[in-house]
Structure formats: C-alpha cells, structure tokens
Amino acid sequence: MRDSPKAAPGRPALTRRPLPGGTNKPRGHLKYVAPTMTLMVVLSIIPTVFLAIASLTNYQLGWSLDEKRFKFVWFENYIRLFSGADKAFWHSVWISVLFMVLATGIEMVLGFWLASMLNNSDSKLKPLMIGIMMLPLAMTPSIAAQVWKLLFSSEYGLLNAILNGVAGVKVTWLGPEMAFWSILIVDIWQFTPFVALIIYAGLRSMPDEPFEAASLDGASRWQAFRYLTIPMLSKLLYLALLLRAVDALKLFDTAFVLTQGGPGNATEFLSLHVYRLANAQNGLIGRASAVAVVLLIVVMVVSRFLIKKQRKAAEASG
Amino acid sequence: MNRIGHSPWRSAGRGVVLTLATVGFLFPFIWMLLISLRQKVDILQPEKLFAPFTLDNYRELFASGEIFPYFANSIIIAVVNTVVSLFLGTFAAYGFARYNWKKREDRAFFILSQRFLPAMAVVIPFFLMATLTGLLDTVWILIICYTLFNVPFTVWMMRGFIEDIPIELEEAAFVDGCTRLQALRRVVFPLVLPGMVATAIFCLINSWNEFVFANFLTITNAKTIPTSVMMYLSVSGVQWGQMTATGVLAAIPVLAFAISVQKYMIRGMTFGAVKG
Numbered sequence: 221m222r223d224s225p226k227a228a229p230g231r232p233a234l235t236r237r238p239l240p241g242g243t244n245k246p247r248g249h250l251k252y253v254a255p256t257m258t259l260m261v262v263l264s265i266i267p268t269v270f271l272a273i274a275s276l277t278n279y280q281l282g283w284s285l286d287e288k289r290f291k292f293v294w295f296e297n298y299i300r301l302f303s304g305a306d307k308a309f310w311h312s313v314w315i316s317v318l319f320m321v322l323a324t325g326i327e328m329v330l331g332f333w334l335a336s337m338l339n340n341s342d343s344k345l346k347p348l349m350i351g352i353m354m355l356p357l358a359m360t361p362s363i364a365a366q367v368w369k370l371l372f373s374s375e376y377g378l379l380n381a382i383l384n385g386v387a388g389v390k391v392t393w394l395g396p397e398m399a400f401w402s403i404l405i406v407d408i409w410q411f412t413p414f415v416a417l418i419i420y421a422g423l424r425s426m427p428d429e430p431f432e433a434a435s436l437d438g439a440s441r442w443q444a445f446r447y448l449t450i451p452m453l454s455k456l457l458y459l460a461l462l463l464r465a466v467d468a469l470k471l472f473d474t475a476f477v478l479t480q481g482g483p484g485n486a487t488e489f490l491s492l493h494v495y496r497l498a499n500a501q502n503g504l505i506g507r508a509s510a511v512a513v514v515l516l517i518v519v520m521v522v523s524r525f526l527i528k529k530q531r532k533a534a535e536a537s538g
Numbered sequence: 539m540n541r542i543g544h545s546p547w548r549s550a551g552r553g554v555v556l557t558l559a560t561v562g563f564l565f566p567f568i569w570m571l572l573i574s575l576r577q578k579v580d581i582l583q584p585e586k587l588f589a590p591f592t593l594d595n596y597r598e599l600f601a602s603g604e605i606f607p608y609f610a611n612s613i614i615i616a617v618v619n620t621v622v623s624l625f626l627g628t629f630a631a632y633g634f635a636r637y638n639w640k641k642r643e644d645r646a647f648f649i650l651s652q653r654f655l656p657a658m659a660v661v662i663p664f665f666l667m668a669t670l671t672g673l674l675d676t677v678w679i680l681i682i683c684y685t686l687f688n689v690p691f692t693v694w695m696m697r698g699f700i701e702d703i704p705i706e707l708e709e710a711a712f713v714d715g716c717t718r719l720q721a722l723r724r725v726v727f728p729l730v731l732p733g734m735v736a737t738a739i740f741c742l743i744n745s746w747n748e749f750v751f752a753n754f755l756t757i758t759n760a761k762t763i764p765t766s767v768m769m770y771l772s773v774s775g776v777q778w779g780q781m782t783a784t785g786v787l788a789a790i791p792v793l794a795f796a797i798s799v800q801k802y803m804i805r806g807m808t809f810g811a812v813k814g
Contacts, residue, residue, distance in 0.1 A: 247639075248637055249633040249634075249637035249639055249642075250633075251633075252629045252630055252632050252633030252637070253629075253630045253633035253634065253637075253645065255626055255629065255630070256626045256627065256629070256630035256649065256689060256693065257630070257645065257648075257649070259626060259685065259689065260648070260649055260652050260689065260690070263652070263682070263683075263685065263686055264652055264655060264660075264686070266663075266667075267660045267663035267664055267667070268660070268663070270663035270666065270667065271659065271660065271662060271663045274662065274663065274666070334556070334559055337552045337555060337556055338556065340549075340552065341549070341552050341553070341556060343553060343556070348560075349556060349560045351797070351800065352560050352563055352564045353560070353563055354796050354800070354803060355563060355564060355567050355793070356563055356566075356567075357796075357807075358743065358789070358792045358793055358795075358796040359566075359567060359785075359789055359792070360746070360747045360749075360763065360764050360785065360788050360789065360792070361747060361749060361764070362749045362764040362765070362767050363570075363763075363764065363767055363781075363784070363785040363788060363789075364566060364570075364785075365767075366767045366770075366776075366781060366785070367566050367567075367569060367570045367573075367782065367785065368566060369776075370569075370573070370776075370778060371566065371569065375582075376581075376582035376583070378569065409562070409563065409566065412563075413563055414807060417803065417804055417807065418804060418807060418808055418812065421804040421808075421812045422812065425812075455811070456808070456811070456812060459808055459809075459811055463807075466654045469656070470654075470656035470657065470658065470659075472657065472658050472749070472750050473749040473750065473764070476749075477767060490658075491656060491657075491658035491659075491750075492658075494658050494659065494662070495658060498662055505662060505666075508662060509662055512656075512658065512659035512660075512662055513659070515656050515658065515659045516655070516656060516659040516660075519654060519655070519656050519659075520651075520654075523651060523654040524651075527647060527650070527651070531643075531647070534811075
C-alpha cells in the first residue's frame with residue numbers, strides 16, 4: 221500500500237496507515253484535537269443547555285433571578301407553540317420553510333445554468349465575470365441589504381423609477397404582498413454566484429472521456445446530463461445544497477435590515493420571530509427561547525440529513 | 539471543453555446572458571459607490587444618474603469621526619479571532635489529517651456542525667451568560683462567539699491543505715531524527731503557509747461581515763461595522779450618503795482580500811471540499 225512520492229497525486233485523500241515517530245501511540249491525536257474539541261463542546265453544549273433551561277421558564281428581560289415572578293413553567297411555552305393557538309409561530313415556520321425551499325431551489329437551478337454557460341464559454345472576459353461574481357459574497361450583508369432597501373424604495377428607488385419609465389407602474393416592493401419576494405430577490409442576488417462558482421469548479425474538473433463515449437453510444441444531451449453530469453457532481457451538489465438550505469433557514473440580517481419582519485409579520489422568519497419576542501420591548505426570554513429551541517432542532521435535522529447525504533455521495537465518488 | 543453548443547447563435551446567446559447576469563451581480567455595489575459620491579439632495583432622485591460627483595459624504599464621515607470606533611472594533615475582533623482560530627484549528631487539523639482513530643470522521647463532522655448553529659438561537663444564552671460574566675458589550679464576547687464559525691472553517695480548510703502534503707516528507711524528517719513537533723514546524727508548516735494565509739483571510743472576512751452576534755451582544759462600546767447601518771437610521775430618515783460611504787470603506791479591505799485569495803476562493807466556499 222506504500223505510495224511513492226511520485227504517485228502522490230493519485231494518493232487517497234485520507235491517510236489510513238499509522239506513522240512512525242511515536243504515532244503508534246493509541247491516543248496520539250488527542251493533544252492536537254482535544255483543545256478544539258473542548259472549545260467547541262463548551263461553546264455549543266453550554267449555551268444549548270442554557271437555552272433549553274430558559275425555555276422552561278417565564279423569565280423576562282430585566283428580571284433578577286431571585287424575583288418571585290420568576291418560575292419554572294415547564295412545558296407551557298412549548299404547549300403554547302404546538303397547541304396551534306400561536307398563529308404567529310406557525311406563520312414563521314411556514315415562511316421560513318417556504319423561503320428555504322424557494323431560495324435553495326432557485327439558486328441551485330440558476331447557479332447550475334450559469335455554471336454550465338461559464339464552462340461552455342470561451343470568452344476572454346471569463347476571469348472578470350468570475351471576479352465580479354465574488355462581489356455579492358464579499359459585500360457585508362447588512363450593508364448590501366441597506367443598498368437594496370434604497371433600490372426597493374417605492375418613492376425614491378431606482379427599480380420603481382425604471383418600472384415607471386418603462387411600463388408606468390409602481391410596485392411597493394417592501395409592502396405586505398411583495399416583501400417576502402423582495403427578500404428572496406436579494407438572497408438570489410447574493411448566493412446564486414456562490415452556487416454557480418462551486419458547480420463551475422466541479423464542471424471544470426470533470427473528465428471528457430465519459431462524455432465522448434456517451435455521445436459515440438448515441439446518448440442524448442439530457443441522458444448525458446442525467447446519468448453522467450449529475451452523478452459525477454453529486455458530492456458538490458449536496459454540499460451547495462447543504463450550505464444554502466441551512467443558511468436560508470437561519471436567514472436573519474437581510475430580512476432584519478430590509479423589513480424588520482414586517483409589514484405586520486409578513487416576513488417574520490423564525491430568526492426574526494425569536495428576535496421580536498426577545499427584543500427590548502417584549503423581553504419574553506422564556507417564550508423566545510422555546511422558539512429558538514425549535515429553530516435549533518429544525519436546523520439540526522436539515523443539516524444532519526444533508527450532511528449524511530453529502531458524506532455518502534463523497535464516499536461513493538471517492 | 540466545448541462539449542455542446544458550437545453554433546454561433548448559441549454562443550452569442552450565452553454571451554448575452556452571462557453579461558447580463560454579471561451586470562446584475564455588480565450593480566448593487568456600483569449603486570452604493572455612486573450614492574456615496576452624490577450630493578445629499580440628489581440621492582433620492584434616481585433619475586439624476588450623472589449628477590456631479592462629490593466627496594462630501596466621505597468628508598463628513600471623517601469629520602464627525604463617529605465611525606472610527608466601529609472600524610477599530612472590527613479590526614481588533616477580526617484579527618484576534620483569526621489568530622486564535624488559526625492556532626487552535628491548525629493543530630486540530632493536523633490531528634485529523636495525520637492520525638486515524640475510530641470516531642475520527644464523526645468528530646470532524648461534529649466540529650463542522652457548529653458552523654450550522656443558527657446565531658439567533660444561541661444569541662439568547664450568550665447574551666445572558668455575557669451579562670452574568672460582565673463580558674457584554676466588550677470585544678471579548680465577539681471574539682469568543684466568532685470562534686464558533688471560524689474554528690470549524692479552519693479545521694476543515696487546513697485539514698485539506700495538510701493532507702495535500704505527501705506524508706513521505708514528514709517520514710523522511712522522522713528518519714532524520716526529528717520529533718513530531720519539529721517535523722511539524724520545519725516541514726509541514728512552511729508547506730502549508732500559503733494555505734494558512736488563505737484560511738486566515740477567509741476568517742477575517744467572516745468576522746468582518748458578521749451581524750447577529752455583533753448587533754445583539756454589544757450596546758455602545760464594542761459595535762462593529764456591520765451594525766453601523768443601525769446608527770444611520772435617524773428620526774429624520776436614513777443618512778444614505780454617510781451610510782454608503784461607510785459601506786464602500788468597509789468593502790475595500792474585503793475586496794482586496796478576496797482578490798488576493800481568488801485562487802482559493804472555491805476551496806474556501808466549500809470548506810476545502812473542492813481543491814479547485
């Protein structure tokens with residue numbers, strides 16, 4: 221199994237044999253890995269436990285802990301959420317999931333489309349295009365969202381000035397009907413390049429031979445796409461899907477800057493719902509914590525599922 | 539690589555779509571730049587595309603000096619957090635790359651899963667704990683919180699970079715009598731240095747742009763650039779000129795950094811999964 225240095229590029233990415241130099245000690249990895257593991261456990265488990273405890277109380281912002289009003293209400297906060305009486309909560313769950321599905325779906329499709337066009341293009345401007353596609357990813361999201369807010373402004377916004385000039389209509393982009401879609405537009409602007417660049421990297425590294433063989437065998441372009449491109453890219457597709465789905469689910473800054481969850485609660489995604497309950501005006505830490513626990517669980521379930529899929533795809537493709 | 543679409547129409551159509559998309563991706567940034575260069579009276583009149591440019595907004599920004607602490611905090615937090623994350627993360631990455639144990643992949647994915655914690659869910663306990671420990675509204679609480687996403691990132695990035703180094707080089711060093719730490723310092727470290735610089739730059743960008751922790755765990759003293767958007771929302775409306783000027787100034791270092799790690803961009807976006 222010993223690879224010579226010459227064969228290094230073909231070497232499996234993960235080294236599975238023990239090293240000399242004291243490496244055969246059974247727990248040799250610990251001194252390298254333990255500090256980080258400890259930090260990660262402390263920084264994730266403790267807040268999670270703290271959050272879970274807070275969600276079982278009626279604690280409000282500003283109460284001292286020895287106050288008489290402060291008590292454990294046990295599962296009251298959760299019962300309120302799941303008895304169906306809390307319409308605002310279910311609205312948040314619904315629009316968060318809808319946003320995740322739409323944003324991820326649209327960005328994956330548009331990203332794939334752009335990536336394959338980039339891959340087939342032999343324009344000299346390609347490096348410039350790729351450079352520009354990194355801009356939405358590098359711009360500070362909260363500031364980018366502010367700029368979009370000005371673009372969306374119904375009186376002073378550029379979008380409406382153009383629409384008015386061309387078609388004579390004005391759209392209230394951040395009004396109750398459109399706000400959700402406006403946030404979706406910003407998200408698509410911000411993250412389609414992300415998906416496109418990842419898939420483009422994958423397309424570029426694909427070998428030509430299987431495609432030549434397939435076309436000799438008379439496979440259609442759709443068949444080549446379905447049975448060659450997709451399987452060969454599956455590891456990357458799952459990775460892009462994982463990162464996009466989870467980040468769309470926890471979306472906060474864009475929506476916070478653009479609408480603060482409004483108008484009314486039209487764009488109150490789960491993160492913003494937590495914020496509204498916990499902010500200085502309401503200060504309902506107990507109830508907000510219960511919603512935060514739900515958000516945490518939803519994100520965990522989605523990320524677990526996609527990580528599993530991604531690991532399988534990565535193992536299959538080696 | 540031209541597998542499909544040799545027809546000139548197809549390639550022309552592709553050119554048009556790609557150009558339009560690129561312009562679309564670029565536009566909000568250009569718009570921010572244009573707004574920052576306009577007179578206050580012109581900002582709310584989008585049809586005045588080519589109104590005379592002015593540096594007044596930048597001058598006012600520097601004259602009031604309100605924004606300086608934001609920049610100072612952002613720089614301190616980003617730099618300290620990056621140093622800590624890189625130090626811890628690289629050691630862990632070495633352990634993951636060069637040792638093999640039964641639960642290795644599960645542990646690696648446990649670390650990765652921290653990256654997926656929703657900030658808004660953990661910000662409540664962090665707020666309560668920071669209040670109890672007196673860390674609220676200090677740069678320290680943000681330095682601690684940012685390790686939550688930068689350490690996992692470093693572990694995964696650096697693991698890839700270390701695995702790229704042929705193990706034989708280290709073995710040769712052992713044969714020559716190096717201890718593991720000596721081999722790490724003299725062989726591995728110089729070879730992964732470019733990767734480490736790239737990883738550091740990504741960590742800096744991540745910290746620089748973070749909003750949720752920065753907004754809710756600070757009050758006045760430790761505010762960072764992304765939260766400055768809240769400062770410009772005054773009762774008389776949004777101060778667009780100064781806000782966009784801040785945005786441009788905040789974007790300059792990020793863009794300079796992004797250009798410098800262009801080669802590693804894809805790798806950084808995919809946690810080292812794509813060695814593009």
